[in-house]
Amino acid sequence: MFSFFKRKKAPAPQESVPAQSGIPGAPEVQDAPEVAPVAPTELPPGATASGAVVPDAVPPEMPLRAAEPVSEFTDGAGPAPAGVLTQPPDAWSDRPDETSDPLARLDRSAKEPASPESASTGSWLGRLRRGLSRTGQSLGGLFSGVKVDETLFEELETALIMADAGVEATEKLLAELRARVRRQRIEQPEAVRAALRDILTEHLKVLEKPFVVGEAAPMVVMIAGVNGAGKTTSIGKLAHALRERRASVLLAAGDTFRAAAREQLVAWGARNGVTVIAQEGGDPAAVAFDAVNAGRARSADVVLVDTAGRLPTQLHLMEELKKIKRVIGKAEASAPHEVLLVVDGNTGQNALAQIRAFDAALGLTGLVVTKLDGTAKGGTLAAVAAGSQGVRPVPVYWIGVGEGMQDLQPFVAAEFADALLGGPEAAKG
Numbered sequence: 001m002f003s004f005f006k007r008k009k010a011p012a013p014q015e016s017v018p019a020q021s022g023i024p025g026a027p028e029v030q031d032a033p034e035v036a037p038v039a040p041t042e043l044p045p046g047a048t049a050s051g052a053v054v055p056d057a058v059p060p061e062m063p064l065r066a067a068e069p070v071s072e073f074t075d076g077a078g079p080a081p082a083g084v085l086t087q088p089p090d091a092w093s094d095r096p097d098e099t100s101d102p103l104a105r106l107d108r109s110a111k112e113p114a115s116p117e118s119a120s121t122g123s124w125l126g127r128l129r130r131g132l133s134r135t136g137q138s139l140g141g142l143f144s145g146v147k148v149d150e151t152l153f154e155e156l157e158t159a160l161i162m163a164d165a166g167v168e169a170t171e172k173l174l175a176e177l178r179a180r181v182r183r184q185r186i187e188q189p190e191a192v193r194a195a196l197r198d199i200l201t202e203h204l205k206v207l208e209k210p211f212v213v214g215e216a217a218p219m220v221v222m223i224a225g226v227n228g229a230g231k232t233t234s235i236g237k238l239a240h241a242l243r244e245r246r247a248s249v250l251l252a253a254g255d256t257f258r259a260a261a262r263e264q265l266v267a268w269g270a271r272n273g274v275t276v277i278a279q280e281g282g283d284p285a286a287v288a289f290d291a292v293n294a295g296r297a298r299s300a301d302v303v304l305v306d307t308a309g310r311l312p313t314q315l316h317l318m319e320e321l322k323k324i325k326r327v328i329g330k331a332e333a334s335a336p337h338e339v340l341l342v343v344d345g346n347t348g349q350n351a352l353a354q355i356r357a358f359d360a361a362l363g364l365t366g367l368v369v370t371k372l373d374g375t376a377k378g379g380t381l382a383a384v385a386a387g388s389q390g391v392r393p394v395p396v397y398w399i400g401v402g403e404g405m406q407d408l409q410p411f412v413a414a415e416f417a418d419a420l421l422g423g424p425e426a427a428k429g
Ligand SMILES: Nc1nc2c(ncn2[C@@H]2O[C@H](COP(=O)(O)OP(=O)(O)OP(=O)(O)O)[C@@H](O)[C@H]2O)c(=O)[nH]1
Pocket: 018, 019, 020, 021, 023, 024, 225, 226, 227, 228, 229, 230, 231, 232, 233, 234, 255, 258, 261, 308, 309, 310, 370, 371, 372, 373, 399, 400, 401, 402, 403, 407
């Protein structure tokens, strides 16, 4: 099992990566170029990074070609010259010693805050509340100065639909609310809000699941999603969260299509002091394969594999994703241990189609829902929890509430329901 390490302090977080222009909301979708597979390289156990290029164990579906070695970056200085494996500046020397502390769950209680910002739950919860208040304005605002009658229920129904909660969830939530109001003879609107908050919390609980680290070494996490959903940013934030919990992390720049994505990941790697395995162009599966081997060779706790953005309708790109997953499995039979879909919280009902399609292709184990610091569609998770439109209620491990390093938080149903419904508590944020 994974242990958290107490002795050394993780690197303090630095400034967030500059936002990418023009991506959110209107993703520019391009097909990936035809890429010739390249031989993956492997760092044998105990080897230093320099020069250790061992093109063995190549999966059969990756025909050998002149190997284009995978590079490692730890200093954010950008890609090394092609064909050179750069020696990381003792990237793993700060891997703290294990203690006997057998915490296996990566949750807030296990975290030792590395900065005043991370110490302040209020700051991220406030951002979530303020963000969801765009949804909550219509929902939370309904309870002030009104009578508890059929008009209130009708307005709640409209507000939930407008918040993209979907028909199934809206009907279920309101049926339970009506029954509770009747049963408990609730007459005050604030008490109705509290009742709905409890009912919504129960409803969303199915999505709540802790992100457990330590059952595999390394734990391999593959990350997918449509263009601009926030994959690379979330990986950077997740690496930070893991480092704060004393886990050693390796990043794989599996978005070999977009050079800027690789550079973005390298920058996140530099900020977190973790190594990034990258390659200019080439086959993303080869990068993933190499990263898993490098992770194993270096006893990394977690390997995070980024992938290029794609729409579920781009079937050849969905096939490419399946191949990445298969090839990861060839590097380590039990991997990937987690397959996460990153979903933009502004996507609304289309998120359901995304989850369905990526789940069918990859068998998702979890979601990361981003950009909840400013969305009017915060009800979407209620639709996911209800299994609307045939979606499987895939657990939400993490929510993104901003662009900064600290702005990734575990999903907690009660906090989310509270932020969504506004009211006196939420206003404190
Ligand atoms: N406000 C806010 N912005 C976010 C959040 N997560 C990501 N972003 C921003 O969303 C934009 C896209 O994020 P990326 O991480 O580049 O998205 P991506 O999915 O890797 O993009 P592609 O590689 O093009 O598919 C960037 O400007 C991020 O800063 C979040 O939780 N809140």
